[in-house]
Amino acid sequence: MASPLCRLAPIWLLPLLARTVIAAPPHPMITPPPDLKNRVIETRDLDPGSYINSVIDGLGSDVSSYVASGVAQFFQDFPTGSAVESSLGISDSDLAPSPTHVLNIPAYGNWTEQGWNVRVHGNVYKQPNISEEKLDDLANVFLIGTDIDELTIPEQRQARNLTAEIFVVQQKDRNVTINFVNDVDVRPDASGGVINAEGGAQSLSMPYLTTDEGDFDSFIVLQNTTGPDGGHLIAGNATTSIQALNMYANGTNTGNATAYLVPPTGFTIISDIDDILRVTKIYDPKEGLLNSFARAFTPWMNMPDIYANWSATIPDFHFHYLTTTPEQVTRNYMEFIYKTYPLGSFDTRPLNFSDVSATLSIRKALLDKIFQTFPQRKFVLVADTSNSDVMKDYPQLVRDYPGQVQCIFLRNTTATDDSDLFPYDTSGFDGIDQKQYMFFVTPDDLRSVDIVGGNCYNPAVIQNVTFGYQGRGFGNAASSTMRWDWSWSWLPVMMALCFSLV
Numbered sequence: 066m067a068s069p070l071c072r073l074a075p076i077w078l079l080p081l082l083a084r085t086v087i088a089a090p091p092h093p094m095i096t097p098p099p100d101l102k103n104r105v106i107e108t109r110d111l112d113p114g115s116y117i118n119s120v121i122d123g124l125g126s127d128v129s130s131y132v133a134s135g136v137a138q139f140f141q142d143f144p145t146g147s148a149v150e151s152s153l154g155i156s157d158s159d160l161a162p163s164p165t166h167v168l169n170i171p172a173y174g175n176w177t178e179q180g181w182n183v184r185v186h187g188n189v190y191k192q193p194n195i196s197e198e199k200l201d202d203l204a205n206v207f208l209i210g211t212d213i214d215e216l217t218i219p220e221q222r223q224a225r226n227l228t229a230e231i232f233v234v235q236q237k238d239r240n241v242t243i244n245f246v247n248d249v250d251v252r253p254d255a256s257g258g259v260i261n262a263e264g265g266a267q268s269l270s271m272p273y274l275t276t277d278e279g280d281f282d283s284f285i286v287l288q289n290t291t292g293p294d295g296g297h298l299i300a301g302n303a304t305t306s307i308q309a310l311n312m313y314a315n316g317t318n319t320g321n322a323t324a325y326l327v328p329p330t331g332f333t334i335i336s337d338i339d340d341i342l343r344v345t346k347i348y349d350p351k352e353g354l355l356n357s358f359a360r361a362f363t364p365w366m367n368m369p370d371i372y373a374n375w376s377a378t379i380p381d382f383h384f385h386y387l388t389t390t391p392e393q394v395t396r397n398y399m400e401f402i403y404k405t406y407p408l409g410s411f412d413t414r415p416l417n418f419s420d421v422s423a424t425l426s427i428r429k430a431l432l433d434k435i436f437q438t439f440p441q442r443k444f445v446l447v448a449d450t451s452n453s454d455v456m457k458d459y460p461q462l463v464r465d466y467p468g469q470v471q472c473i474f475l476r477n478t479t480a481t482d483d484s485d486l487f488p489y490d491t492s493g494f495d496g497i498d499q500k501q502y503m504f505f506v507t508p509d510d511l512r513s514v515d516i517v518g519g520n521c522y523n524p525a526v527i528q529n530v531t532f533g534y535q536g537r538g539f540g541n542a543a544s545s546t547m548r549w550d551w552s553w554s555w556l557p558v559m560m561a562l563c564f565s566l567v
Contacts, residue, residue, distance in 0.1 A: 143393055145278060145416060149232050152203075153193055160234055163191045167241070167320030168392060169312055171399065173385060173410035174326040175438045176301020179286045181265070183324050184438070185243055185312070186282035188392050188416065189275050190233040197225065204228040207358055210351050220359040223397075227358055231393050235279030235416065241271040242315035243285075247292055249309040249323055257407040258381035259325065262308040263296025264289060268315070278416035280392075301328045305381045309408070325383065325410050329441045332471065332516065333383040334375070334409075335432065337448035337455065338398055339390070341476050342368055342406060348451050349484035357394075362401040368508045369405050376407040379516060383442075384409025385435065389428050392416055429458045436466050444469055445516055449476040450489045450504070450535075460493035463501070472514070472521035473502035479535070480506050488534045495532035504528060 144152055150160070167189050174183035195203075204213050204224045213221055247262040267290050275281050287310075289298045299308060307325050314320025327333070339345035344363045346352040356363075375382055384407045388398055395413045402411070412431045436444065446462070448455040455475070463470045478485045494502060503522045505511060513523040522528075 143231050143391060146235055149193070149234050153195065153199070153232065155193055160191045160193060163193070165236060165239070165317055166190055166192055166233075167314035167317050168396070169243075169314050169320040169322035170392075170395075170413060171322045171409070171411040172312065172324040173383070173435070173438070174287070174324055176326075176329055177286070180289060181287040181298060181301065181326050182284045183287060183326070184282070184284050184434075185241075185271060185324075186280070186415070187241075187314075187320065187322070189236040189239045189241060189279045189281065191236060192229065192233050195229060195232060200225045200228050203232060204358075207354065209354060211355070216359050219361065223361070224359045227394060227397065230396060233393060235275075235277075237275055237277045237279060239275040239279070241275065241281045242268060243271070244268045244313045244315060245287065245310045245324065246313065247310055249311050251309065251408070257307065257376045257384045257409060259307045259309050259408050262292070262298055262310045262326065263294065264292035265298040265308075265310050266290055266292065276416075280415045282415060298326065301326070304328060305331060307381055307383055323408070325408075327383045327410075327439065327442075328381070329439065331381050331383065331442055332379055332445060333385055333435070333439060333442050334445040334447060335385050335387050335435065336372075337452070338386055338388045338402065340449045340451060340478055341365065341447055342372075342386075343401060346482065346484060348478070348482075348487055352484065362397060364405055366508050371508045371511050372406050374512075375516070382407075385412065386410070387412040387428065387431055389414045428452075428454050432458060432462060433465075436462065436469060440466075440469070442469070443471040445472045445474070445521075446470065447474045449478050451478045451485055451487065453487075453489055456489050456491065457493055460497055460502075463497055470501065471519060472516055474511060474514075474521070475502070475504050477504045477506055490534050491530055492532045494530070499528070504530060 150156060167187055169185075169187040172184050172186065174181045176182070201213050204227075207228065208216075208224065213224055216224060245265055245267050247264065247266055249259075249261045251259050251261055265287050267288055269285050269287075271281050271285065272283055273281065287298065291297060299306065305328055307327055310324045310326070312320075312322045312324050336342060339347055342365060343356075344365050345356050347357075372384070376384070386398075386402055386406075386409055388395065390398060391414050393416075395411075398413075399411060402409075412435075414427050444462075446459050448459070450456065459470075459473050459475075463473075479489075500520050500522045503510070503514065503526060505523070505526055510523055510526045513525065514521050
């Protein structure tokens with residue numbers, strides 16, 4: 066009988082299909098060399114009719130949905146709960162002596178008539194004791210096209226750590242109590258105007274037990290308790306500063322995070338992470354996997370400088386990082402962000418959003434939640450063109466929340482990366498004022514924008530955007546032929562390995 070781990074097998078088939086691409090005739094270079102003063106974002110308007118739809122359908126609905134939503138193929142459908150226990154040959158009784166851990170996600174809070182209202186969310190789980198030999202076997206299922214022994218020692222360590230994070234057993238029906246403490250170590254060089262709260266220390270229990278997947282997610286109202294020096298939390302309608310409180314999950318030393326109390330008015334940046342803040346290449350399965358699973362996270366060009374400048378020049382800029390990567394693997398994301406970018410709250414894909422339709426809508430659901438939580442704030446949205454849900458949802462937010470979207474910045478990955486072969490649709494931007502959005506190529510393209518003044522377009526970055534399907538890998542129906550990428554011939558070996566894990 067095959068291991069439950071082999072539930073992953075269909076997912077691993079998808080990158081193979083994703084590499085069956087259309088061989089197009091040579092096409093013009095999309096951008097001039099980067100040393101030219103006026104970079105051009107030139108996009109080709111492709112016929113979005115039956116041809117494109119048939120190509121997407123031919124790649125498989127899961128390929129189009131997961132890649133389009135900006136989530137790496139190899140980070141889908143992780144085993145949870147009993148499937149993890151079965152794959153490891155353990156039971157609940159074996160796990161009983163193991164300590165309980167909490168993944169606590171950095172939170173945002175808004176000001177209400179009742180006081181500060183904080184959205185506390187995360188996951189409760191237990192970590193099985195897995196031998197290094199078993200971790201290597203499990204890691205090799207993910208390390209397509211290579212073996213853990215072929216990695217450097219630091220890469221091996223990261224691959225094992227991430228594998229251990231995946232193979233955890235979520236704990237349902239658990240009470241979660243959060244201790245709020247005003248002991249935040251604010252980094253003035255990358256804080257976005259965050260200050261340490263002078264009061265608000267308290268212990269509060271979540272109003273609901275954890276879900277079957279171990280998730281907890283609810284707003285809870287803080288009491289305005291006195292701080293050690295006599296200070297209190299500043300009312301949201303009496304300050305423009307973002308106040309920070311540390312959060313500690315009761316009963317574990319792993320559930321630490323920070324809550325950011327954000328005033329009703331001001332600017333909030335909602336930033337994607339993959340291929341905008343770090344080098345990921347999720348559209349190139351093998352590279353994307355190594356960049357996410359084994360290699361140290363690397364900033365994309367000088368993007369940290371741009372964010373640091375925004376943090377220093379835009380008063381009390383609230384940074385919020387949104388990734389639809391599943392919860393189990395987000396610790397590396399959070400550690401990378403807080404070492405490299407300004408402090409801020411965080412969103413990820415909870416485990417109770419596990420089916421394809423929910424995966425496609427989770428980003429929009431999280432975006433709606435924060436827009437509705439801060440109806441008077443203005444938002445700056447940053448992502449890249451490889452996520453078709455972004456291409457649809459971002460311009461739709463302009464229409465759904467009039468006056469709240471200040472800027473949209475989208476990195477054009479097809480302009481600089483030949484391995485991004487998927488088309489993207491710019492039709493949602495038709496009718497939106499050009500000064501409100503910009504497709505850019507390098508971080509430096511963002512230096513001349515005026516976010517506070519609402520001038521979000523750098524005229525030096527010529528757009529030439531047509532409103533329809535764009536992309537480099539699809540050519541035209543008349544002259545394109547299918548080609549097979551034999552670099553994925555290792556797939557049967559991987560499948561055999563998967564089904565040998567019983």
